[in-house]
Amino acid sequence: MVRLAFACWVLGFSNPVMAKAPVPKTVPPQPALIVVEDVTGTTGPVDRRRLLRVGVKNGKLLPSEMVWEGNLRFFGHFGGHRLVDDRYFVTKFGGVIDLRDKKVIHDEDNGTLCAVDGTKVLFRVTSVQREEGLFSFDLTTGKVVKEAGPLDGKFVLKGTVAPDGIAAIESGPGDELFLNQLGTERKSLGKGFRVDLSPLASVSASAPVTWINNGVVITQKGNGKLFTVDISSQATELVAIKDVPKGVVSAPYFFRDGSNRLVYVCGPTAHAIDPDKKTATKYEWRDLGHGFEASWTWVPKLGHKIRLNGKVIGEFNCSPHAAKTASGCLALEAQPAEEGRGPPDRVAVWTTESGEWTVLKVRPNCVVGWVK
Known part of the structure; x- marks a missing residue:
């Protein structure tokens, strides 16, 4: 009996309970900035463009990585591009670059990007040199399909298109508004809708x-x-704003x-409009997203x-409308404030993690946005 008890005591110590392995920490995906860079040739003028990916680690910028380099025509000028699913760069013409595989998967430089619907990139072609109409490029299959003829589909409507895409408002000629809808004739919505121009205006x-819903x-x-x-x-009548030119x-x-x-922007003034409350409030700080703002007024x-979050973190000559933000990250096409206005010659990046600005020394054609 004593031997049995001793054996059990030995076995108990020889089979200790195994300690559990620590649960690995979940590391959030690090952001990366996508930039189109202007590249000058040997004679001076810009003759090609590069698509760059700039990673961020612990709030610091990593060396820029070239995704693709090509001619000016593929990219066009000054933005209008989109990022899809943190993987695809879609140009304003409907061309597509796979950021992961670093290659063009749809070579299109003569279309007009209409929308991205799921995996489909929809673009319209209006050219006498090729078949016209609405086409789609599928990001998954790589196939191009003709979706509609040159005069068919909601993307042919002239004017400012409604959110649902089946109506558009055309302003002018003159002071008249017109309603364009699929399958119906153009309809006048009245006259008297005008802009008061200065004698200095040349056009x-x-x-x-702008639409506030599908009917108004x-x-x-x-x-x-x-x-x-x-x-x-x-x-x-919605509201009358007095302090406009x-x-x-x-x-x-x-x-x-x-x-x-x-x-609503009129001359140098801007006002935030609340259609429900029928109010207009002076707009002094442009909301860039994710807590970042830029002063509306530019000062020489x-x-x-x-x-x-209400605290000033810097001053730049920049175009606030071209700023791109993500959580804790801001990128600006910029110049030092003291140098006066001119074309941007750098990209200024702020990260909350570092608490400071970092300058990316490239000549930006446009900052496209952030991906994970």
Whole structure:
């Protein structure tokens, strides 16, 4: 009995409970910046462009990596490109580069990008030198399919297209608005929609238009006098903004900022518009997304102030509309503020992790955005 107890005691110590292996930490994917770089030839002018991928590790920029280099025609000028699924670079013409495999998978430089619908890149071709119509390129299969003829489909509508794509508002000629819908004739929505131009203006201008839902747009009847117009032609005064120029040299316009606020720009002034409350609030900081903002006003030798969560982090000559943000990351096409306005000669990158700016010394044609 004593021997049995001793044996059990020995076995108990000879088979200790194994310690559990530590659970590996989940490392979040590191972001990477995608930039189109202008490259000069031996004689001086820009003669080609490079697509660059710039990784970030622990808040610091890694050396830039060339994804692809090609002619000017493939990229075109100054943006309009998209990033899809953190893998594909889609040009404004419908061309596609696979960022992972570093190659062109759809060589298109004469189309017009209409939309990206799932795995389909939709682009329209209008050229007498080739078959016209709406085409799709499938990112998965690599096949090109003709989806519609040159005059078919929702992407042929003229004007500012509604969110659902089946209607568009055309501003002008003159002070008249027109409704274009698939399968119906052009319809007038009324007159009196105008822009008050300065005597210094060298061109005419049509009233700006933006959709707030599939049945209603906002436009103007004179600078700062905003109206809603529905597709049945009912026009209703929305708000009258007093502190806008009486005459402008270029047309006012609308845009959505990084918080999806609707902003009305007239001359140097900007106002955030709330269609539900029928209010217009002076717009002093442009929301770039992810907590980053740029001052609306540009100041000589100071440029635009840049801030994060309300705290100023820098000043640059830059185009805030071209800024690209991700969580904790901002990229600007920039110049030092003290050098005055001019074409950007660098990309300035801020990361929250480093708490500082890093300058990427490339000549940017455009900053495309961030991928994981």
